[in-house]
Amino acid sequence: MHRWMRTVPGTGELFQPLEEVIQHQFLPALTDGEAFSERALLALPAKHGGVGIPKTTTVANHQFPACSSATATLVELIQQQSTNYPVEACLKQRQVKSAIHTSNHNDAAEEAMALKSRLSNAQQRAMEQDSEKGPLLG
Numbered sequence: 001m002h003r004w005m006r007t008v009p010g011t012g013e014l015f016q017p018l019e020e021v022i023q024h025q026f027l028p029a030l031t032d033g034e035a036f037s038e039r040a041l042l043a044l045p046a047k048h049g050g051v052g053i054p055k056t057t058t059v060a061n062h063q064f065p066a067c068s069s070a071t072a073t074l075v076e077l078i079q080q081q082s083t084n085y086p087v088e089a090c091l092k093q094r095q096v097k098s099a100i101h102t103s104n105h106n107d108a109a110e111e112a113m114a115l116k117s118r119l120s121n122a123q124q125r126a127m128e129q130d131s132e133k134g135p136l137l138g
Contacts, residue, residue, distance in 0.1 A: 005056075005063035015056035022053065040115050041127065048112040049127035066100045 005011060023039060043058075044050025073089045073096070112131075116124050 005060040006067035007064070009064045010061070011064070012057045012061035015060050019056045022056070027053070038115065038119070038123075040111060041119075044112055044115070045108055047131055048108050049129075049131035050112070062104075066104075070096050070100060072096070 005015075027039075027042065039055060041049070042051045042053045043055045045052050070093065073093045077085065077089060112127070116127060119127065
């Protein structure tokens with residue numbers, strides 16, 4: 001699934017049937033048939049109080065541009081028929097990947113803050129508790 005999202009632009013709407021199955025069959029199966037009104041909460045990463053079940057229609061539209069920018073240096077080297085992978089290219093690619101990671105983290109944090117304002121006080125407390133780091137097991 002992610003391969004399609006990363007390599008084909010504009011696929012967000014194509015994942016709508018999958019998102020429907022996730023919302024109307026998969027998530028109710030996880031919650032003993034209870035409807036869950038805040039799909040955005042489940043899409044958040046665990047560090048922000050979510051479950052990490054991405055909303056496929058949204059993720060798909062972000063994957064292609066991110067992948068394109070992350071691989072632009074490699075594409076340029078291939079087009080130049082270069083047989084080397086210069087250190088500068090490696091560093092540039094790492095910087096781009098780091099920027100994408102930071103952007104994704106910031107987007108999730110913003111989504112979490114926006115979502116909190118729509119939740120009840122009890123739900124906000126639960127979300128805060130869910131995002132707290134706990135002791136490592138092992």
